[in-house]
Amino acid sequence: MDGRLICTENTGALLASHLVQSEIGDYDDGAADREFLRANKLLPYQDKVDERIMELHRRHLGQTPAESDFQILEIARKLEMYGVRFHPAADREGSKINLTVAHMGLQVFQGNTKINTFNWSKIRKLSFKRKRFLIKLHPEVHGPHQDILEFMMASRDQCKNFWKICVEYHSFFRLFDQPEPKTKAILFTRGSSFRYSGRTQKQLVEYVRENGAKKTSYQRYVCLCRRVCVYSSGDEFTCTLSWAQSSLIWIP
Numbered sequence: 422m423d424g425r426l427i428c429t430e431n432t433g434a435l436l437a438s439h440l441v442q443s444e445i446g447d448y449d450d451g452a453a454d455r456e457f458l459r460a461n462k463l464l465p466y467q468d469k470v471d472e473r474i475m476e477l478h479r480r481h482l483g484q485t486p487a488e489s490d491f492q493i494l495e496i497a498r499k500l501e502m503y504g505v506r507f508h509p510a511a512d513r514e515g516s517k518i519n520l521t522v523a524h525m526g527l528q529v530f531q532g533n534t535k536i537n538t539f540n541w542s543k544i545r546k547l548s549f550k551r552k553r554f555l556i557k558l559h560p561e562v563h564g565p566h567q568d569i570l571e572f573m574m575a576s577r578d579q580c581k582n583f584w585k586i587c588v589e590y591h592s593f594f595r596l597f598d599q600p601e602p603k604t605k606a607i608l609f610t611r612g613s614s615f616r617y618s619g620r621t622q623k624q625l626v627e628y629v630r631e632n633g634a635k636k637t638s639y640q641r642y643v644c645l646c647r648r649v650c651v652y653s654s655g656d657e658f659t660c661t662l663s664w665a666q667s668s669l670i671w672i673p
């Protein structure tokens with residue numbers, strides 16, 4: 422699956438430097454770096470930042486491939502758009518927007534700019550009717566005459582799929598216990614009996630606290646897998662994943 426991340430040019434170079442360390446090891450005289458970067462297009466204007474990538478690569482001396490992979494994940498998870506997946510829609514005026522759901526609630530984007538956030542505590546009900554996705558807010562949020570927001574999606578299937586994702590996020594992050602199968606949903610309605618059936622975040626935290634985190638050894642092998650590539654948009658960069666030769670983590 423392809424993914425997208427927004428980051429600055431320097432962050433993109435830092436991600437690329439860890440990837441270089443993961444693939445070819447410690448910095449030597451720069452020749453191996455130049456050859457790798459020439460053969461692998463990681464950034465849109467890579468010629469402009471090649472020296473910066475190599476400068477950052479020098480700092481990773483002794484870092485193992487596993488540690489480099491970990492650093493890539495650590496950097497990526499701190500980015501604002503990490504884990505955000507856009508669902509195209511349109512508002513009542515027909516303007517194109519993107520809906521997304523996160524741990525705190527629903528977010529509305531115009532392009533890559535966040536223009537609104539609706540926390541779970543502000544939402545009274547989520548529903549869908551054909552291609553229309555409806556957010557009913559508590560009266561104190563927007564007043565009694567503006568408590569329902571409506572967004573149009575491309576198809577009923579896309580609308581229902583986004584609604585189901587909202588069900589899962591709300592259940593995982595907001596509920597204390599795993600929802601009962603026969604319990605009728607109050608927050609989510611409209612023509613579907615979908616229920617989240619996994620553990621909640623609170624249950625997982627308690628499980629790890631009681632049982633302890635088990636460390637599993639792993640070994641990396643070279644294979645065909647997806648590689649992070651970063652594309653620019655103005656002063657921001659978009660990371661995508663593409664097929665290329667990289668490393669596989671094998672867990673026994």
